[in-house]
Amino acid sequence: MAFSAGFSPHPKVSYANSAPTGVASEAEYVEIGVTERCDPAAVRAALDAALPPGLDIVAVVEARSPDFVQRLEASIWQIELPGMGVAEVEIAAQKLLAQGEVTVERLTKNGVRAFDARGPVVSVSVEPGSGCAILRAVVRHATPSVRPDDVLKALRQVAGLVPPAPPRVTRLAQGPLDPVGATVGDPFAHDRAPLAAAKT
Template structure:
């Protein structure tokens, strides 16, 4: 009867939840919120939930997406609030729209990432970025279930730059803006935009490429956060909102037709 697209986050310690862990938590949230789910046909019906391009375990994200099918019409914002309240803090449902356009997965053309490199001087990181971007091809290795695979990490990169470290407003760290406000140590931040390609190029592949081209090796693992995923603006190297088309397609002033239990469940 109705389909809803949701945007959710993985923040803090919950970035270490696997995709399967999130699926279980989300299905429990659906039951606690009494969401009128539509189910698949067959001997073992499953709730109609589809996930799109989930981030790897251990990676934080501000832009994960899924779609649910409902057996009764609900207001998307009320549904979002219900589900957000039923999920643990860190797994936050931050946006919801009614599905009005097809081919959503095809809109997820690229991801924007923020890579935090503790213990790396910003000038060192900027030099490594320059060397990486100057290369026509950067081959990296990744171990897969089918063995060791070698592929190009450079071709999928639409944008890569070193950006200033953000510090708390008014904080007196006794150091410049290239220092971590929490520790005072050197810290570099990279902004990365990667096209979704085959094979998929992940932030850790780009870090391997920086090590190969410029011997950049952070002393501790990088903290990685996905900031956005969606259509790629090739001219600016930015990722835009994949839900924008659904919002634009909604009739002006339209309201969902509430089902018989809409008030009670909201």
């Protein structure tokens, strides 16, 4: 484990794009600085053992370049809307996509901030779930970041979509944006590739 220099050294850990409080996630990424070369599999097992059930370390790779965070270009969000039908959500989603820009407001540490919640939305799809409609959105990471509740705010503004119960939100993936397929790729691909190449 590497530590920062200075009067009060801190361990070198950085969390990129952490999901908002109250949101489930299948894809959070963290960079940890170490003082010596470590076996990624051993690090994965040790971290997993120290974390509570439900916080699972899925994969650890050795970073090959310092630009990892830049590869987290977009997220796929799954928003379950209990008590809502596919049709009404589909209509609202189309209305949102038809807009060029939808300004929403959010209370931040520095007061209320207004920003566009439509622009970063790359694609939206709707499918039926059990007792709910499931909305999937691919959202580009922007500043300020557009979060699932901002997308819901935008849906409410353009289509009056008001969920009757609190939505359940899960981040399914983060990674480089694939503009053609409107989806996100594996952010580890770059770090894995040289290893795979070395083996063959």
